[in-house]
Amino acid sequence: MSKKDNILIIGAGLCGSLLALRMAQRGYKVTLVEKRPDLRNIEQDAGRSINLSLSDRGLRGLRLAGVEEEAIKQCIPMHGRMIHDKQGNTFLSKYSGRENKFINSISRPGLNMLLLDAAEKMPNVSLFFNHGCESVDLENASATFKNYETGAVTSFKGDILLGTDGAGSAVRRSMFNNRDFLFSFSLDWLTHGYKELTIPPTENGGYRTEKNALHIWPRGEDMLIALPNMDGSFTVTLFLPYANSNYCFENLITPEKVHEYFHSEFPDALALMPNLTEVFFENPTGPLGTIKCSPWNSFGKSLILGDAAHAIVPFYGQGMNASFEDVVVFDEVLEAFEEKLFSGTIDWKKIFQEYEKARKKDTDAIADLAVDNFHEMKEHTASELFQKKRKLETAFEAAFPDNYSSKYSMVTFNETISYDEAMTRGRAQDKAILNLIDDGELSENMPLNEKLILVKRTTEDILNDNAILGKLK
């Protein structure tokens, strides 16, 4: 084994911090540079997303770096979607028919601090905060940064540069602007924006509604969701069209109008948010976009990962999980090729290309699934046909835990199935079940195991029919 290279990582958010930790564990010398102040020293912003869904794929990344147990201490399990209708009735739609399958609500800054602490303990990690990236030299794995405290401009250089600087990535922007190679890029905005609100704890620090669920108020074109925090509060997010709707961000511009809207659409949530209108006007309205691009590496010297390479909308609760899985896949590729890298048989370019080959179709898939889930959450969850499907799938998973997984389960609870495979199989399965129900082919008195056989056969037929283009090669 030859010496390990220097790695410059730009962006110490969730993905960058985990990546730095893991690369340091592999023996590389890591310089980790972050634009923002060290969040361990400052009070948290109220306006930014402060809790996130953590599930199996994300946990696997944390496990790889030995910090899963610490993270789990910060988790609140959520066993299903608690659906709230307009009359304030609720019902719980479980995420899985299997026992002990749940997702977790976790504080974003809390988890980030945990990862920074672990990275900082490594002797081969240097951390710099308050350093905003001003320019990137992709070909030479170097970048200049402005120190926001002193105003000084510094330059850092690695043997390679890894960009984990999020959806607004400066590294990706410099790839986009570079004319030396063809960089495919897409940015798709939803016509909806989001705004964070809050349900405060009760006076004794308890929860004002069911703690162990992800709450949804689906209303067709708009939707409210809520995830629990450790302090008894819930972070609530409103998803609403910007314009062209009875109620939209463009016309919710007075406290009266906001109150009227919540009173009409989310009366039970309104009752839990005593200071709704203040918070509504304090917090910013954010846009919701999907970013895809390729190639992820430039000149075999610089590579982007996490949101920088594939920002997705939040509706599958997979953004952080996908970024952590990036670290797992990158680590696997390194594991497979590192010896050749050290012996000089291959270079980093090969590693980067193998990583993208292994990973790109999956991040594309979760991006598309997340947009699908936007429609599912705001609209389909309120549909009778959809609810019948969920009921059947929950029954399948309970009765045949080793023989059936819903699309949601494959995406969320099964990290051995890739996102791409989960999408392909899951979509076929959804189509099969919905059409079988709609055509009346799953009669009430058909035994459950026969229903399962029929669903599986129909799913296979759909997959086979879809595969026909592959036979034209």
Add this chain to the structure above:
Amino acid sequence: MSKKDNILIIGAGLCGSLLALRMAQRGYKVTLVEKRPDLRNIEQDAGRSINLSLSDRGLRGLRLAGVEEEAIKQCIPMHGRMIHDKQGNTFLSKYSGRENKFINSISRPGLNMLLLDAAEKMPNVSLFFNHGCESVDLENASATFKNYETGAVTSFKGDILLGTDGAGSAVRRSMFNNRDFLFSFSLDWLTHGYKELTIPPTENGGYRTEKNALHIWPRGEDMLIALPNMDGSFTVTLFLPYANSNYCFENLITPEKVHEYFHSEFPDALALMPNLTEVFFENPTGPLGTIKCSPWNSFGKSLILGDAAHAIVPFYGQGMNASFEDVVVFDEVLEAFEEKLFSGTIDWKKIFQEYEKARKKDTDAIADLAVDNFHEMKEHTASELFQKKRKLETAFEAAFPDNYSSKYSMVTFNETISYDEAMTRGRAQDKAILNLIDDGELSENMPLNEKLILVKRTTEDILNDNAILGKLK
């Protein structure tokens, strides 16, 4: 009717020239500004694409502006794809089983000149060449231009601004860079590039191979095509991966290697191109990209159309046709709303939004179909299963001309079916036929009309099954 507004059109290519002509015919005062010199005064570039496919949708646009007949005089009909195998064997795959259905090869500069001549004859059109757009003020429908002859910078302003400045649109770029609204944008490059070559005329000015066909040499990952010109020559285009292939642009860097490649893959084409290697190294290698974006208008003042709004890859021969159809659709929307515009009941923003609502899904569809056709042309046309499908479809169209249209026919020969509808129905139909053939359900001795019934029923089943998500609303 109140006075007609001033329209500033940027870009006098095919789309801009036809749009200027049509808007002038509707009575608007048009200022048409073009970066390039007036192509009526200069010799033509050899390196740029010099002939294009013109079919029903494009002809409809020309008809609307009264220039169809003139254009048809420049057309060479192509009745089908002439497929060339590696041994130099050829067979003609007709575009339609119907009589008198063909596409046309037409000179791009010739058609552009025809449109400029017609626009220039209108008293309410002002034409400026050699004026490169330097900056755009989207909100005020104005732009500054550099006069490439004098170096002077001029400014033009309209009541509205229409950007028809092509795939590299300056108007679109200023929309992309504007932070006042969310602009969704995608640019997808193929990993293939293209290079134009030529088959010269015979010594007596005749054609060296069949004149009335679009020639294809499909080779799986690469492909050669040829379209006839009026002077007896063919414009040949090579589509080839940039890299990572036995033969690719990265390694075709010596005359010997180019000759070896053509000798191995396209021996019959090589025999028709005496100066192949010279032309190969004279002409540039061009990239192939798809651009989608939205919204097409900014501030209700500026709108992009044609390639500026939706550049597509050339494989369906629909680029120009789609742009001309833009003019037809924009004209229809104007026709429907112009009275309200004049009376002040609505503004241009409404017109622009209605136009995008009517048009966007169709330009998205033809963009996707064009990428599909890349794979079909280079790969599927050589497959036996695919050829069986085409044979069956040609038989359907010949025997039941009023009762069957292939996807290709819907896209190319039926301008009353939108691109989106052609894609949805055409893909279902392709899937039905391919699976029926592959499953052996269309036996030799089944009468043709029974085959048609089975194909139609299977297609409807597929469409119905696909529509299930619509039932979750």
